[in-house]
Amino acid sequence: MSDMRLIVAGAGGRMGRALTRAIAETKGAVLAGALEAPGSELLGKDAGVLAGLPANGIKLSGDLWAMSKDADGILDFTVPAATLANVAIAAERGLVHVVGTTGLSGSDNAVIKSVTNRAVVVQSGNMSLGVNLLAAVVKRVAKALDESFDIEIVETHHRMKIDAPSGTALMLGQAAASGRGIALDEHADRGRDGITGARKPGDIGFASLRGGTAAGDHSVSFLGAFERLTLSHHAEDRMLFAHGALKAALWAHGKKPGHYSMADVLGLSDI
Ligand SMILES: NC(=O)C1=CN([C@@H]2O[C@H](COP(=O)(O)OP(=O)(O)OC[C@H]3O[C@@H](n4cnc5c(N)ncnc54)[C@H](OP(=O)(O)O)[C@@H]3O)[C@@H](O)[C@H]2O)C=CC1
Numbered sequence: 099m100s101d102m103r104l105i106v107a108g109a110g111g112r113m114g115r116a117l118t119r120a121i122a123e124t125k126g127a128v129l130a131g132a133l134e135a136p137g138s139e140l141l142g143k144d145a146g147v148l149a150g151l152p153a154n155g156i157k158l159s160g161d162l163w164a165m166s167k168d169a170d171g172i173l174d175f176t177v178p179a180a181t182l183a184n185v186a187i188a189a190e191r192g193l194v195h196v197v198g199t200t201g202l203s204g205s206d207n208a209v210i211k212s213v214t215n216r217a218v219v220v221q222s223g224n225m226s227l228g229v230n231l232l233a234a235v236v237k238r239v240a241k242a243l244d245e246s247f248d249i250e251i252v253e254t255h256h257r258m259k260i261d262a263p264s265g266t267a268l269m270l271g272q273a274a275a276s277g278r279g280i281a282l283d284e285h286a287d288r289g290r291d292g293i294t295g296a297r298k299p300g301d302i303g304f305a306s307l308r309g310g311t312a313a314g315d316h317s318v319s320f321l322g323a324f325e326r327l328t329l330s331h332h333a334e335d336r337m338l339f340a341h342g343a344l345k346a347a348l349w350a351h352g353k354k355p356g357h358y359s360m361a362d363v364l365g366l367s368d369i
């Protein structure tokens with residue numbers, strides 16, 4: 099099969115630059131386009147140079163429709179409004195759409211899912227093997243422990259992150275809720291402040307720390323009487339997520355339309 103031709107959305111961003119480097123390091127993938135926000139001062143710049151590589155001749159552009167004429171997929175780590183705009187074009191062009199953007203609302207996710215009867219979408223709040231394994235373990239542990247164990251999720255990210263809780267924290271919360279057989283929406287306790295009252299039994303708490311350059315730390319604690327169990331993951335570099343996204347795109351190339359997760363890509367769906 100010929101190389102998979104990939105567009106990087108948000109090519110001037112932290113993940114966008116990492117994705118450009120990951121594509122350059124990956125056999126079977128080639129950079130076909132670099133998308134940035136219309137009006138960005140980076141439009142016209144060379145994607146390779148922005149990523150710290152030799153020039154590759156791919157200039158940042160705000161026109162996804164034009165650049166996707168001969169492309170196979172798009173790696174989208176941007177902002178919710180951009181991802182939603184990209185969904186329709188990716189579906190129309192038949193591109194594999196790897197969605198890593200977080201901070202999406204329930205209705206945003208419904209829009210993404212609405213195209214998956216005709217388009218291939220791989221979506222995950224975290225593209226790493228370790229976090230997806232952690233989610234499977236959290237689900238299993240939550241199933242084994244009853245409400246006498248309180249569940250608390252703590253995440254730490256770099257000072258530039260704009261959404262909280264992180265997509266990964268919500269994914270881990272969803273895994274815990276599924277293991278317990280409860281709806282996360284009804285039991286999430288996000289952001290305590292002031293006289294909050296005692297913790298409600300069965301709630302899943304979230305706390306977000308921001309600072310420095312942390313690529314992404316997550317821990318899930320089960321706190322019971324006289325004992326605490328904490329499971330955690332530490333990302334050391336965002337190239338981890340970029341290589342995961344590449345793996346997802348190559349896996350999805352040629353798959354039938356559907357909404358896939360990173361657990362599907364990694365063969366962890368049955369755990
Ligand atoms: N699922 C996963 O494994 C991971 C997910 N993420 C998520 O990826 C997203 C991006 O993170 P990060 O790279 O750190 O953020 P950055 O802010 O560094 O990058 C986002 C980029 O998207 C650009 N952008 C904004 N609007 C558009 C548009 N309409 N079209 C194209 N590009 C646009 C931004 O441009 P401008 O600055 O000009 O607005 C910016 O360059 C976040 O939601 C983050 O949580 C991050 C790491 C891993």
Ligand SMILES: O=C(O)C1=N[C@H](C(=O)O)C[C@H](O)C1
Pocket residue numbers: 200223224255259263264265266267313314315
């Ligand atoms: O914004 C980030 O940096 C990250 N975002 C994702 C999230 O919201 O969970 C994944 C990773 O933790 C890095």
